[in-house]
Amino acid sequence: MKDYSIETVCQLNDESIRDQWGALSFPIYQTATFAHRGLGESTGFDYTRMQNPTRQQLEYAVASLEHGIDALAFSSGMAAITAVMELFSPGDHLIVDADLYGGSVRLFNEINKKNGLSFTTCDLNRDDYRSLFRENTRAVYLETPTNPMMNVTDISALAEEVHRRGALLIVDNTFLSPYFQNPLTLGADIVLHSGTKFLGGHHDTIGGFAVVKDKALDERLRFIYKTTGAGLSPFDSFLLLRGIRTLSVRMERAQENALKLAEFLKTDPHVTKVIYPGLSEHPGYEIMKKQSRGFGAMLTFEVESEELVKHILKNLKLIYFAESLGGTETLITYPITQTHADVPSDLLEKNGINRRLLRLSVGLEGAEDLIEDIKSAFESFDSVNPK
């Protein structure tokens, strides 16, 4: 493919499956099966669990954005992660970062362990992960920045070590989206996405991706894909593709808003900590500048009391108190009771996820209005709880 800018890549189509009438918006091929013209004369599409034109357009877009040779579109982010874990066999060992999406932790602990995999959890930034490799270590799994603590890992440095040990490096790139970061180009072997988040971008559908750059790995994953059957539906593929068309403008605007909110929160006395990798004091700032094109629109902050958390969640008018992230509307999440409810308490404590911590997924509203919304909640708290 020609070396287009990423804004242009968001608009490209897989020319090998052009719509025969020239429809600019690629149609939803709502069909379970495809007729063959004769023996050995498949159109390339046989059965939608395996291939579908709408889904293929989407997979082309995601593979192009992530610089992979193939992207597999799943019915959810968790379905993508589940399929990737099927690459491993009983007895295999994985090293996983300590701060991960809660659903991934639940999958590893409650499903994959039962099926014979073992895991060592460590903080890839602070602990000596090199000493944790075993004979049977097959992969290292991480997110960067992490959810919700925004820890940043140097992907290329890690990739070198992981490959020296003959293991795979798997990166969940949901938080930055391919617009800001491309782990495959930094040495990762598999990139995962919850397409539900920034790629879809509108809080209106669930989807997920696994992206690879190696042909043999792709063949193994495609086999798991057609066998286990969690492919994304044609309609959801259409919605995801539509979301990707505006990825660049959404990411830029959301990031701009996130920085303004982070700057505001830093100055407010109700706030005891602001964690946003786009602030120069963030410990991962320099690594992010090296490996990403931006800092994203996710930020975490800690307030002075649990009572204030409760008040904020009840009194915000514009910002929604809801799970998920990456859509046009700003959402606030309480990790300890929502995304991280199933994470063991010792791990929560180790990561610093406490009852005063809130996470924002910053959307596309006016930054002044978002700041005003939070300010009003602080003020109404003070009026009922005078100091």
Ligand SMILES: *Cc1c(COP(=O)(O)O)cnc(C)c1O
């Ligand atoms: C939401 C999320 C997932 C899971 O994706 P679903 O689409 O909800 O299944 C995985 N990883 C991260 C970082 C997420 O935010």
